Amino acid sequence: MREARLKTLVVVGVGLIGGSFALALKAAGRVDRVVGVGRTRENLQHALDAGLVDEVAESLACAAPGADVVLLAAPVGQTGRLMAQLAPCLNGRTIVTDAGSTKQDVVAMARTFLSMHIARFVPAHPIAGMERSGAAAATAELYRGRTVVLTPLPETDPAARDTVRSLWEACGAQVVEMAPDHHDRVLAAVSHLPHLLAFALMDLVGRHAEAETFLRFAGSGFRDVTRIAASSPEMWRDICLANREALLALVDAYCAELDEVRDLVAQGDGEALARLFARARQARQRLDQEA
Amino acid sequence: MREARLKTLVVVGVGLIGGSFALALKAAGRVDRVVGVGRTRENLQHALDAGLVDEVAESLACAAPGADVVLLAAPVGQTGRLMAQLAPCLNGRTIVTDAGSTKQDVVAMARTFLSMHIARFVPAHPIAGMERSGAAAATAELYRGRTVVLTPLPETDPAARDTVRSLWEACGAQVVEMAPDHHDRVLAAVSHLPHLLAFALMDLVGRHAEAETFLRFAGSGFRDVTRIAASSPEMWRDICLANREALLALVDAYCAELDEVRDLVAQGDGEALARLFARARQARQRLDQEA
Numbered sequence A, B: 001m002r003e004a005r006l007k008t009l010v011v012v013g014v015g016l017i018g019g020s021f022a023l024a025l026k027a028a029g030r031v032d033r034v035v036g037v038g039r040t041r042e043n044l045q046h047a048l049d050a051g052l053v054d055e056v057a058e059s060l061a062c063a064a065p066g067a068d069v070v071l072l073a074a075p076v077g078q079t080g081r082l083m084a085q086l087a088p089c090l091n092g093r094t095i096v097t098d099a100g101s102t103k104q105d106v107v108a109m110a111r112t113f114l115s116m117h118i119a120r121f122v123p124a125h126p127i128a129g130m131e132r133s134g135a136a137a138a139t140a141e142l143y144r145g146r147t148v149v150l151t152p153l154p155e156t157d158p159a160a161r162d163t164v165r166s167l168w169e170a171c172g173a174q175v176v177e178m179a180p181d182h183h184d185r186v187l188a189a190v191s192h193l194p195h196l197l198a199f200a201l202m203d204l205v206g207r208h209a210e211a212e213t214f215l216r217f218a219g220s221g222f223r224d225v226t227r228i229a230a231s232s233p234e235m236w237r238d239i240c241l242a243n244r245e246a247l248l249a250l251v252d253a254y255c256a257e258l259d260e261v262r263d264l265v266a267q268g269d270g271e272a273l274a275r276l277f278a279r280a281r282q283a284r285q286r287l288d289q290e291a
Helices: A014-025 A043-050 A059-065 A076-089 A105-115 A115-118 A158-170 A181-207 A211-217 A220-230 A233-242 A242-269 A270-290 B016-027 B041-049 B060-066 B075-087 B104-113 B115-120 B158-168 B181-205 B209-217 B220-231 B235-244 B242-267 B270-291
Strands: A007-012 A031-037 A069-072 A093-100 A123-127 A149-150 A174-175 B007-011 B031-037 B068-070 B095-098 B126-127 B147-150 B175-176
Touching: A007 A014, A007 A059, A007 A105, A007 A123, A007 B060, A014 A158, A031 A043, A031 A059, A031 B007, A031 B060, A031 B209, A043 A211, A059 A069, A059 A242, A069 A076, A076 A115, A076 A233, A076 B235, A093 A123, A093 A158, A105 A115, A105 A181, A105 A233, A123 A158, A123 A181, A149 B235, A158 A174, A158 B147, A174 B175, A181 A220, A181 A242, A181 B181, A181 B209, A181 B220, A181 B242, A181 B270, A211 B181, A211 B270, A220 B147, A220 B220, A220 B270, A233 B068, A233 B270, A242 A270, A242 B181, A242 B209, A242 B242, A270 B181, A270 B209, A270 B220, A270 B235, B007 B016, B007 B060, B016 B031, B016 B158, B031 B041, B031 B060, B060 B068, B060 B075, B068 B075, B068 B158, B068 B235, B075 B095, B075 B104, B075 B115, B095 B115, B104 B115, B104 B181, B126 B158, B147 B158, B147 B220, B158 B175, B181 B209, B181 B235, B181 B242, B235 B242, B242 B270
Parallel strands: A007 A031, A007 A069, A069 A093, A149 A174, B007 B031, B007 B068, B068 B095, B147 B175
Antiparallel strands: A123 A149, B126 B147
16 A cells, blocks of 8 residues: 655644644645644644644635545534535545544545545544543644544545555554444443443542542552543534444443342342453453454 | 551551551651561562562561561452451550551451451551552652651550551652541542442443553543553452442432533533633643642
8 A cells, every 4th residue: 555645734623633643644745735724723723833734724614625624523523514614615636534433424424514525534443542632732743553444435536545554554553443333332331321421420529529538549450440521522522422322231231230230239249240340351351462 | 656667567568558658668767577478379489589678588477576567568358357356366555557448348348357456456558559569569758748648546556547648648749547448438539439440441442342542542631541440459449349339329429420521522512612621721730739
């Protein structure tokens, strides 16, 4: 595969994800010029000052016509609107890709809003979320050793797919391909459900009459479990709603599991409880071995 | 308060908790001789080799008579049996303390088995659990900056309490006092519930038909949330059963909270969902500010 090299990359939403992509490609010498587009002037100014982007554009309509690649890295709730703005500005050459945490909804939006251009759209998801967000958190190293999932469509142009793959590999990521619905089911289990559980725990404890005491005695375990509850509320609202079906199925499965554990505690069935905990520990240890 | 200095400390259960206590007191020059008692010869040998203890004793009955302080640091499920063994060997001078993660059950056992000696028993809980366990994980620095809760009884000898406090402070810990039932309710919220949630999540994912794929795509968020699911199954079985009442109340409160979140997702109520997430994030950020 030829190494992709871009004259102009347009990044829509210059936060942690988009900003780090830009920085990594610059560091790898794969892009001449990065143009940032975003909602808040302040964040764009920071992106300019920090060298994440070389220019900022007033709007997508101004920036898109000269782009080799447009990365949509704004919260996924804005994707439809952005694609609708983008569609009339595209020439046949521009590749559009995204960084959304859910893929079926993004693909559906692309079919609606980028219909004429669907072959040049490459749905992607870099699995590198952090509880920090914004341009200030961006780093050229964010994607090193991380996994990026591409969910190409039957009509996706293989050359466009290869270009996007090559760019993510230049960021140090390992690229894999999956079907959009499979991606969404897997991510519901290993990312969306854990976020929901952490938000719920943190909210329960934070709203409690004894919240001050609870927070005072919270140890490293509590801090680990709730770390991702500091993630962006807007982003996670969008993800939960976008992947509603797969997420609800898993929430229900989790509640059934928790009911089972609860019953073992209530019945004082220490043997079965220890067995369940040991099975969980074994699975967790497998995770560390694979890391 | 006078700085406590011991001729002989007996540690029952020379794992992470007991071994680190011994190491820290040795480093602080607060103990001349540490005697280890335990179930497995192999672990005791390691404790000897690593200098956590100076001697090992065949049994509690052999070790206890010469002790200034006996620390019970075995899994809490063994506490009753150990106290029953210990009671006949105690003189009026020996202080007994423990390191159990639950306090009401330990206090009840002490009233039963150490009845004649209850004034010299100081219930304690160092909040410094880690997912690692065993003598090999022990370190003199484990308690530095950590919180240790004492839950003295109305009949506790103030001098015994002060000695135990002084020893923990020598380990670098901050010592606070609480009532046993209050301790158990607080720890149920910030430690026992999170462990149960993490075990349940890890078991759900590990038992799933797609477990291999799930584990492959698990990112840092999933790793954080499930880290404590690698904790000792035996220890956590004991804790869950010992603190059953407070824990079940919190599991129920958590299920109600999760139901609420689930309904918001199912109804597509993005506004309320973002509000709940933002409230959780705020509470989590408060936790970091207090750290």
